[in-house]
Amino acid sequence: MTTQTANEPIRLLSLGAGVQSSTMALMAAKGELPMPKAAIFADTQAEPESVYKWLDWLEKQLPYPVYRVTAGSLTDTQLRTRISQKTGNVYIKNMIPAYVAKGGGGSGLLARRCTGDFKVKPILRKAKEIAQIPKHTRNDGKGPRVEQWIGISIDEAHRMKPSQEWWAVNTWPLIDKGMTRKDCLNWMLQNGFPTPPRSACIYCPFHSDHEWKRLRNEEPEEWDKAVKFDYDLRAAVSQATGTAKLSGDVFLHASLLPLDKVDFQSLPEKNQLSLFGNECEGLCGV
Numbered sequence: 001m002t003t004q005t006a007n008e009p010i011r012l013l014s015l016g017a018g019v020q021s022s023t024m025a026l027m028a029a030k031g032e033l034p035m036p037k038a039a040i041f042a043d044t045q046a047e048p049e050s051v052y053k054w055l056d057w058l059e060k061q062l063p064y065p066v067y068r069v070t071a072g073s074l075t076d077t078q079l080r081t082r083i084s085q086k087t088g089n090v091y092i093k094n095m096i097p098a099y100v101a102k103g104g105g106g107s108g109l110l111a112r113r114c115t116g117d118f119k120v121k122p123i124l125r126k127a128k129e130i131a132q133i134p135k136h137t138r139n140d141g142k143g144p145r146v147e148q149w150i151g152i153s154i155d156e157a158h159r160m161k162p163s164q165e166w167w168a169v170n171t172w173p174l175i176d177k178g179m180t181r182k183d184c185l186n187w188m189l190q191n192g193f194p195t196p197p198r199s200a201c202i203y204c205p206f207h208s209d210h211e212w213k214r215l216r217n218e219e220p221e222e223w224d225k226a227v228k229f230d231y232d233l234r235a236a237v238s239q240a241t242g243t244a245k246l247s248g249d250v251f252l253h254a255s256l257l258p259l260d261k262v263d264f265q266s267l268p269e270k271n272q273l274s275l276f277g278n279e280c281e282g283l284c285g286v
Contacts, residue, residue, distance in 0.1 A: 009147040009169065010131050013039040014123055015066060016286040017047075017055045018199030021151030023184035024173055026193060029062050033173050036149060038130060039066045042122045044074040044114070048215070048222040050197040057194075067130075069122040074114055074201065075229060079236045092240040098205050098233060101248030101256050110250065114201070115284055123148075124165060131167065139166040147171050151286035155180045200284060203229045205252050209264045212253070226252065230259040 013028070013036045015021045027033045039062065041055060059066045078095040097112040131145045146168040152159050153174045163170045174184065188195060198211065203226040207215070216223040230252045237250050253262050 009144050011036040011147045011149065012127050012130065013149040014151070014286075015039040015041045015055075016151060016199045016284065017041055017051050017058065017196070018151070018286050019181055019184050019188075019196045020153050020174055020286045021199075022054070022058055022196040023179075023187055024149060024151050025058060025062055026191070027173075027187070028064075030191070036064055038064055040123045040126050041066060041068050042119045043068055043070040044118045044201055045070060045072070046074045046201040046203065047199065048197065048202050048219050050219060050222075051199050054194075054197050061193075067126055069126045071118045071122050074118050075203075078114075079229075079232050081236055081239050090240050092236050096201075096203070096205060098250040098252060099254050099256060100250045103248070107254065107256055109205075119284060124168070127168060133167050137167070144169040149173055153179050153181045153184060155182075199286065202226045203252055204284070205254075206284075207252075212259070212262070213264050227258075227260045 011034060013021065013025055015025060024033060025039055028035055055066070055068075074095060077093065079092070081090050081092055083090055093113070094110045095112075095114045095117070097109045097114075099107050100110055101107055127146050127148065133145055144163075144167055146165075148163060148168050148170050150160075150170055150172055151174060152172050157175060160172055160175070161170070179187070185195060198214075200207065200211075202215065202222045215226065234249050234251070249256070251257065252259050255262055
């Protein structure tokens, strides 16, 4: 086990509770990685129940604390209609990258704020608190105060992005070890640990067709929540006549069909990793 000196940045693990970040967490517990001061899990309140159950189990295996932080319910925030005090228009905030139908049969993706607002910001707020960095502190030239571990493996190296905070530096222990996602799964198996769940919001539009089918077949209650959200989102958009760029219906699936009407068997598989490659800060699905 590697101990931390007083002059080193505080090591904090950004815990998504998926395969890669869970592997990092347990490798540190077994002394195969330096011991972090803590792990931080940002809860969108929209993860499948399997993730929450896994996190309950994982916390008991770790010799360091896991802090659960949240910016509130992503579901409620996305579906809430608002009235502009300036114009009186009804609008909703674009939070998730849902597919929107355009004229002429085309489609596009809505702007994405979910990762930044519900993952990145809550984790950074907690990290700043743990590191005892005062508000409005400017860069004093002494270097980063926090080393933030992010669970990206070498098969997803294109998702690596530097920290935007002067007091933090992003690091990727699995990249340093040359580990792929499959290597992580093998490590869990070899060490007698259960297989972690897939970590992502139940209604993430970046789900592959394989993941949608898995959710439907293995977690039917979560599938029903995703189907309901899909319909609720279109209902909210129909009321939000003042929302810019929403000229057509929105959908969770690229086929522009309601989720429960999609024939997953006849559709070509989407490449989820290429979609996640543009995901802010690389904190989803790890």
